[in-house]
Amino acid sequence: MKVFVLDPHLIYRRGVTSCLGDADGITGVAEAGSVREAWQQEGLRDAAVVVVDHGVPGALEFIRQVREATGARVLVCSGRGDETEVVAAVTAGALGYICKDTLTPESLVAAVHAAATGSGVMAPELLGTLLRNISRAHEEVLAPRGLSLTRLNPREQQVMRLVADGHPIREVAEQLRYSERTIKNVIHDVVTKLNVRTRSQAVAHAVREGLI
Structure with a gap:
């Protein structure tokens, strides 16, 4: 390389x-x-x-x-x-x-x-900044017009935001009151939907494309 x-x-x-x-x-x-x-x-x-x-x-x-x-x-x-x-x-x-x-x-x-x-x-110290700006753009510009940045459903967005913030699966499950199996299935669905190979790639892609 x-x-x-x-x-x-x-x-x-x-x-x-x-x-x-x-x-x-x-x-x-x-x-x-x-x-x-x-x-x-x-x-x-x-x-x-x-x-x-x-x-x-x-x-x-x-x-x-x-x-x-x-x-x-x-x-x-x-x-x-x-x-x-x-x-x-x-x-x-x-x-x-x-x-x-x-x-x-x-x-x-x-x-x-x-x-x-x-x-x-x-x-890591910059990831929150990026997520806040994306969230602000969605809430202040797109949402009032009935538009959306994302191809992810609300539950997938919730899960991926917490994963992006560094929470392990157990904590994500506790915060959202789902089972760990459900969280793993959601992450698997997102990985498949975004056509990437790993959880970290899914997070990076979602952040870069404004999906969360």
């Missing part, structure tokens, strides 16, 4: 490139400090995953364009994790959003590998 790193800060960019270059399963890492420079690099066209700093001028448009032009999965890495930035990046097509402040070499490599398989990646 080849990776491309777009970050305006040379020292940080070289650190990320070094970490990824030493990781198993990564065969090459290219880099750039600006969007203009990135488009001039052959490594961008070959990359399976592109790691983008949200602070790069033109980052959101770059995310949209690189997804369309190369099909690469985009992972945004930011030092701020601002609420509007998270929502904007995901809306633009980013598959994940991680924070520099809490990043380690191990978590960076894990996030890149997860993104490469199509799994959504979201820093």
Whole structure:
């Protein structure tokens, strides 16, 4: 797997490139400090995953364009994790959003590998932010017009929101007053409906597509 790193800060960019270059399963890492420079690099066209700093001028448009032009999965890495930035990046097509402040070499490599398989990646401290914004958009904009963001029924939404918040099946069952078997069946139905393979992929897909 080849990776491309777009970050305006040379020292940080070289650190990320070094970490990824030493990781198993990564065969090459290219880099750039600006969007203009990135488009001039052959490594961008070959990359399976592109790691983008949200602070790069033109980052959101770059995310949209690189997804369309190369099909690469985009992972945004930011030092701020601002609420509007998270929502904007995901809306633009980013598959994940991680924070520099809490990043380690191990978590960076894990996030890149997860993104490469199509799994959504979201820093735990940011997941609630994303869910609140999606919920607000549904309640304030769509619901009054009789519209909905979701293909999931209300029970499936309830279950997946709790799972996304990190609750184990036992706690989900207790909160919703269902049996654990029922919760497992609901999750299985959602996994099947969303055409993914695992519970974590179902959560990532549901968050990314605004289904919960």
